[in-house]
Amino acid sequence: MRFAVDTGGTFTDLVIEDADGQLSIYKSPTTPLDPVRGILDAFQVAAGDLGCDRRALLAGGEMLFHGTTRGLNAVLTGNVAKTALVTTEGHPDVLVLREGGRTGIFNQRRAYPDPYIPRSLTFEVGERIGAQGEVVRALDRRHVVEVARTLREHEVEAVAVCLLWSIINPAHELLVGEVLAEELPGVPVTLSHQLNPALREYRRASSAAIDASLKPLMTEYIAGARARLAEAGFAGRLLMMTSSGGALDASDVAEAPIHSLNSGPSMAPVAGRFFANHDAVSEMAIVADTGGTSYDVSVVRDGRIPWTRESWIGQPFLGHMTGFPSIDVRSVGAGGGSLARVDTGGMLHVGPESAGAVPGPACYGLGGQRPTMTDACLVLGYLDPDYFLGGRTRLDLEAAQRAISEHVADPLGIRVHEAAAAIYELATEHMVGAIEEITSHQGIDPSRAVLVGGGGAAGFNTVAIGRRLSCPEVIVPVMGPALSAAGALISELARGFEVNGKTSSDAFDFARVAELIAEIRGRAEEFIGAAGPSIISSGIEFSMEARYPNQVWTLEVPIDEALTTTAEGVAQLVKAFHSAHLETFAVADHHAPIEIESWHARARCQLSDPQPPVMEAEDGKPAERQIYLPGKGWRAADVWRLADIPVDSVNHGPAVVETSTTAVLMEEGARFTRKASGTLHVVPAGAAGPAQARTWAHGSTTEGTV
Structure with missing residues (x-):
């Protein structure tokens, strides 16, 4: 078995891959003062569900992938x-x-x-x-x-x-x-x-x-986590997720902990790409991971995940730039735990402050007194208070109503369900804005993309966001509630290597470039050689960072290392750069030489052969309950358990689809089907549906791809 754990601000997600390759999700509240305890609690939940002892479950694990915000929160x-x-x-x-x-x-x-x-x-x-x-x-x-x-x-x-x-x-x-x-x-x-x-x-x-x-x-945290997991029964290999979309041995991350800063969010696009390729038509995918604290957005185009060196901890220009290559993920403070308040001017705000795991939303009954988006969705009927986390926790509807009444409805002079709808709609707009920043603001048309919804709180807003952005299709994978953890199981052991060696296409230094390529190839091969016997396959990908003369910024362009050995090959490098510049900036100077600043190699070691999950076909019937739709009022809605939806049957909103880890709201006019993999495929209200041919848009300003 293999395990993946993602420690979020509110919940700790655990995904288990059994010997047959089947995946299962478990969640437990994060314990901020002791994250390892939250991990062990998640394993305890899994052991109870599987009918085994926690020690026996951990002892059967070959690998454990771990994503953590420990370093990020510390900064x-x-x-x-x-x-x-x-x-x-x-x-x-x-x-x-x-x-x-x-x-x-x-x-x-x-x-x-x-x-x-x-x-x-x-x-x-x-x-x-x-x-x-x-x-x-x-x-x-x-x-x-x-x-x-x-x-x-x-x-x-x-x-x-x-x-x-x-x-x-x-x-x-x-x-x-x-x-x-x-x-x-x-x-x-x-x-x-x-x-x-x-x-x-x-x-x-x-x-x-x-x-x-x-x-x-991080040295103390990793050593402590390793020791406590071993004490609990785990004797396998501990791997840490990295911000570049791969994984490294925990000891390597302890030596360079900057790799772990955005490790959790970077895995969502890896999983989103996998599920979009399997269950959607559109070539471009917008991957949105909705947690309890933040809403993380990334774009996958033509199968590639963009990366950037301009990652900021905190607000751009006010926080601190990592300067380190990482998956291009944009985040806003909008999630299931985002707090709602009304300021002295009568303006409603949702986020960025979050209730977190402690005390959590008011409906959790853990001492939270202020309303969150989760409280709003409970009041609106999108959540079943008796089926939260599969029934392990009962939500307090009256506490949610009191919190919304006191902090939002009464100050605004409106009814409680109207205040809840306002919280929901404002949170949705924050999420739409985050997607627009990484798509339309960079010349990418979201109406050509599938929206992939991930995170435990994804189901509340994803279909509404897809409608607002005119996305032709929306998917919520069965592994969506733990998208980042699922991405870890799909990911590869990977590390990048870089060397500076400036040259130009019109005065190419073949001897120097050969030395540099040999150097980074050697370092990449050394990494692969130390990867251990469990890898399935390995490879090295090369790229260059180049620009036109007198440009300030560079672009990274994938290359074949053999092209650096001949004049004809250098001409192909120049042609590749022109194409990349045209794709990124919609302009290229085909008559200009290029300056190459640095050379890169990325070593990849495949650890598994991921297969899409298979959910048994059922032929169940929906229940019914009243839900409140903003602008439409109370409506009778079908309430499905995901496993009860017949495969490929077309169903219509309003409806709610529930699993033990999420609830997906289907708006009025939306059409949805359940795939054999368990993925919910949705055509939002007003959308014609996905195009028959895969298409993708030009115009990103990111610096490279994974």
């Missing part, structure tokens, strides 16, 4: 190690000056954001490497020793090192790392050229600072 709350930055003399403000850009350009009252590491913990060393790798000013080892001893006096817990042009010649950065290891034994150090050999200094420094600050925390 957001500032609960990280006391970290110092060592940089080149004369350049101590790299984290202060950042990169240009701001939100609200006319708002002069917003304070300039603080650097990730304060200036008081930034230390300079006298050295200088030139842009061609030449030593302009030699590094004095004695000076580094003095700096290290000063760091000891400051009792720093981690150190990030980012020296100028270390990506071209790392000798000085390596020497600093050597001295720090001698003078500060046990204090973790991150060298920027090893972690993120990117050209842009701020991004390199920022990623090194974030990574170093997380090392003590």
Whole structure:
């Protein structure tokens, strides 16, 4: 058996793949102060359902994939190690000056954001490497020793090192790392050229600072999780999900914890791509993962998942840029636990603040007093209070009504169900806005895409969002309530490698490029060689980052490494770049040469051969209950259990389809069918249905694909 666990802000999702390849979902409330306890609680729920002992269940596991927001939450709350930055003399403000850009350009009252590491913990060393790798000013080892001893006096817990042009010649950065290891034994150090050999200094420094600050925390967390899982009976391989859409051994993530920052959300598009290929027609997919705290959106085009280096922790330009390649996922604070309130001006707000797992929505009966979207959906009839989590938890309808009445309905002077509908509609609009930001704002037409709904709270809004965006089809996979965890079981063991080596197509340095390609190929092969015997297959994919002369930004373009060995091959590289530039920006200069800045290799090791789930066909009948539809009022709606819907039969809304982990609202006018895989396929009201031919749109501004 294989397990996948995704620790969210409200629920911990567990997906189990048995010996026959069948998947099952289990959920348990997240325990924020002790996430491993939440994981073990989820296994306890699974053991009870499967009729076995938890220890026996864990002992039968070969692999456990783990996604966690532990590192992300630590950065957001500032609960990280006391970290110092060592940089080149004369350049101590790299984290202060950042990169240009701001939100609200006319708002002069917003304070300039603080650097990730304060200036008081930034230390300079006298050295200088030139842009061609030449030593302009030699590094004095004695000076580094003095700096290290000063760091000891400051009792720093981690150190990030980012020296100028270390990506071209790392000798000085390596020497600093050597001295720090001698003078500060046990204090973790991150060298920027090893972690993120990117050209842009701020991004390199920022990623090194974030990574170093997380090392003590994540090393302790991973070691503790491994020990407690072993104590509970698990003796298999522990893998951590990464923000780049793959998985790494837990020990590798402990050495570079920045990989884990957006590990959970990055897996949803991996699973969304799989289910869209199997159960939908449209070539492009919008993958939306609705949790208790956030709404995470990504786009899959032509089978490719875009990635970006411009991932921010917190608000863009106000938070901190990771500078590290990750799946391009946009998030807004809208989920099942998003809190609703009315401000002093009489304006309704939903999110971004969340009730979280503790105290949770008012209807959970755990002490929450403020209304959430989950409370609103319960009041509107979309949730059965006696069937939440398959009946393991009973929801308190009266508590939800009281919370909405006190905090929304009474301040607005409307009835409770009207207030609940307003909460629902506003949350839906926030979600639509998140999708528009990553689609129509980037020249992508959502009316050509299938909307894939994932997350435990996905069923409330997904069909309504599909209607608002004119999507021809919407699918909610049977594994949708744990989409990220399901994506982990589908994912590969993967890691990217990068090396800088600038050249141009009209003066191509064949010998130098051959050395660089050989270097990253060797590192990728070493990674594959250490992957273990459980892999099914492996491969290496190459790409280049290039631009037109005098451009500021680069594009990553997949390449065949053999093209770098001949003049004819270089011409093909130029042609590939023109095509990528045309696709991304709708313009290309076919007569211009290109400048290639860096070379990349991504090693992939396939761990499984994923198969779509198969749900037994039933021929049940629906029940009926009253639900409230915004703008339409109370309606009698069919209430189906997913397993009771006959396969491929066409059904019509209004209806609610329930499973033990979610409830899907079918609006009036929507048509829905259940696929053999258990996926709900929906044609929203007013949509003609999916096109017979697969189509996809041009116009993304993301930097690469997975």
